[in-house]
Amino acid sequence: MSIATMLLQLGRGLIVTVEIFLLTLLFSLPLGLLFSFGRMSRNVIIRNLTKIYISVMRGTPLMLQLIVVYFGPFYIFRIGLEGYRFTAVIIAFSLNYAAYFAEIYRAGIESIPVGQYEAAKVLGYGKGQTFLRIIMPQVIKRIIPPVTNETITLVKDTSLAFVVSQAEMFTLAKQIAAAESNIMALMVAGLFYYVFNLFVAVIMERLEKASSYYR
Amino acid sequence: MNLLQISHMKKSFGTLDVIQDISLTVTEGEVLAIIGPSGSGKSTLLRCATLLERMDGGSLSYLGEKAAWEEDGRCVYANKNELKAIQKVFGLVFQNFNLFPHYSVIKNITDAPINVNKLPRAAAYEQAEQLLGQLGLRDKADAYPYQLSGGQQQRVSIARALALNPKLLFFDEPTSALDPELTGEVLKVIRQLARSHMTMVIVTHEMQFAREVSDRIIFMEQGMIQAEGTPEEIFHSDRERVKEFIGKYN
Ligand SMILES: Nc1ncnc2c1ncn2[C@@H]1O[C@H](COP(=O)(O)OP(=O)(O)O)[C@@H](O)[C@H]1O
Ligand SMILES: [Mg+2]
Numbered sequence: 087m088s089i090a091t092m093l094l095q096l097g098r099g100l101i102v103t104v105e106i107f108l109l110t111l112l113f114s115l116p117l118g119l120l121f122s123f124g125r126m127s128r129n130v131i132i133r134n135l136t137k138i139y140i141s142v143m144r145g146t147p148l149m150l151q152l153i154v155v156y157f158g159p160f161y162i163f164r165i166g167l168e169g170y171r172f173t174a175v176i177i178a179f180s181l182n183y184a185a186y187f188a189e190i191y192r193a194g195i196e197s198i199p200v201g202q203y204e205a206a207k208v209l210g211y212g213k214g215q216t217f218l219r220i221i222m223p224q225v226i227k228r229i230i231p232p233v234t235n236e237t238i239t240l241v242k243d244t245s246l247a248f249v250v251s252q253a254e255m256f257t258l259a260k261q262i263a264a265a266e267s268n269i270m271a272l273m274v275a276g277l278f279y280y281v282f283n284l285f286v287a288v289i290m291e292r293l294e295k296a297s298s299y300y301r
Numbered sequence: 302m303n304l305l306q307i308s309h310m311k312k313s314f315g316t317l318d319v320i321q322d323i324s325l326t327v328t329e330g331e332v333l334a335i336i337g338p339s340g341s342g343k344s345t346l347l348r349c350a351t352l353l354e355r356m357d358g359g360s361l362s363y364l365g366e367k368a369a370w371e372e373d374g375r376c377v378y379a380n381k382n383e384l385k386a387i388q389k390v391f392g393l394v395f396q397n398f399n400l401f402p403h404y405s406v407i408k409n410i411t412d413a414p415i416n417v418n419k420l421p422r423a424a425a426y427e428q429a430e431q432l433l434g435q436l437g438l439r440d441k442a443d444a445y446p447y448q449l450s451g452g453q454q455q456r457v458s459i460a461r462a463l464a465l466n467p468k469l470l471f472f473d474e475p476t477s478a479l480d481p482e483l484t485g486e487v488l489k490v491i492r493q494l495a496r497s498h499m500t501m502v503i504v505t506h507e508m509q510f511a512r513e514v515s516d517r518i519i520f521m522e523q524g525m526i527q528a529e530g531t532p533e534e535i536f537h538s539d540r541e542r543v544k545e546f547i548g549k550y551n
Contacts, residue, residue, distance in 0.1 A: 199399075201399035202401065208352075208353065210388055299445065
């Protein structure tokens with residue numbers, strides 16, 4: 087296989103990798119906020135259910151979760167799902183990352199001094215206004231570093247989709263390496279992941295800068 | 302009509318009775334100072350009066366509108382909309398300012414008038430500029446709270462409260478978090494408000510300030526009002542506890 091063919095194939099895989107990455111963030115960031123509300127809910131049932139959910143998602147391998155989400159429907163309903171593979175990957179990744187983001191949001195929300203809520207209340211802000219105008223902007227600033235960590239991990243975790251044979255970059259690199267008896271494709275994939283993450287780091291740094299106008 | 306009326310307020314945390322049975326009234330234009338040792342329940346009294354804390358018994362009303370009252374031995378509160386209206390009557394200045402760190406000074410002052418009171422932007426900004434001038438902060442409009450001294454931050458928080466045009470302003474130890482040299486600038490602002498007949502309830506440890514600025518002083522201890530009177534009456538009280546307390550702070 088020529089280098090050009092290899093790069094082309096890896097490039098195709100990279101597109102799928104980026105898709106997994108972006109869609110996972112798109113779904114897990116808001117879903118995580120929802121779970122963090124559940125985790126802090128005054129309703130004991132909701133609070134504990136969310137707690138168990140988060141604990142299971144963080145306490146079991148993402149690889150296993152991918153397998154369960156992808157193969158689960160076959161075993162339970164005895165139905166074959168045409169074209170379900172990519173959807174399954176996005177569902178598993180989003181559910182998993184939402185659990186991590188939920189804990190980050192919760193820590194961020196709980197770190198805002200109660201005086202901020204009290205000042206807002208006395209000034210007449212409603213609950214929603216207080217959260218959106220006063221609390222959330224401060225939370226976002228505080229959670230940028232841990233969210234950056236998770237995001238960088240996500241770039242690398244996308245490679246776990248190989249376990250359900252999703253044709254993302256790592257799966258393809260492994261196939262090429264096996265066919266050619268040569269790890270060059272894997273090395274190149276590694277480089278791509280690294281560059282991808284440099285890119286992520288630059289964006290997150292910009293965000294951090296943009297929110298550093300106050301302390 | 303009394304601006305504020307508290308009757309038989311009671312509040313406990315678990316088994317600790319923090320407010321035993323407090324009744325007081327504040328009339329329009331009056332400045333009431335509340336003094337007393339630490340832990341005597343002064344903050345809790347203000348927090349109940351400003352609806353940050355629910356009281357366990359007694360009644361609370363502003364301008365004759367009932368915020369809370371007793372029914373079958375339980376304390377019940379008015380509904381959300383009624384409380385919202387009552388909330389507009391008063392403002393509160395905190396010991397540690399509680400400014401919004403992500404907002405500039407001018408935004409701290411204008412955000413609630415615009416988003417809560419639906420005041421037009423231009424009017425809110427015009428009023429804020431005027432308040433900043435009045436409080437000696439004209440050049441700080443675009444600064445962020447972290448760039449200000451404690452005294453400046455407290456003055457901004459006073460401006461923020463005043464921007465909603467409250468009829469009554471509560472202060473909970475407004476200078477206790479400040480270095481002595483910054484205390485003066487905040488006290489000066491409060492004196493200025495007193496001269497313009499702003500109705501105020503001020504919890505403070507600054508005895509001389511309380512004496513000169515207030516029309517009436519309440520001495521609190523163990524969740525009860527132990528003495529109440531004009532500054533002269535309190536400062537010349539023959540009650541041992543009052544004398545001892547004032548002596549300690551003077
Ligand atoms: N949220 C709370 N939970 C439990 N105890 C409290 C709470 N707030 C205040 N207290 C207690 O109530 C008492 C009075 O407190 P506070 O009103 O802050 O007094 P002061 O302002 O006069 O110093 C203190 O013993 C304090 O520890
Ligand atoms: Mg106090």
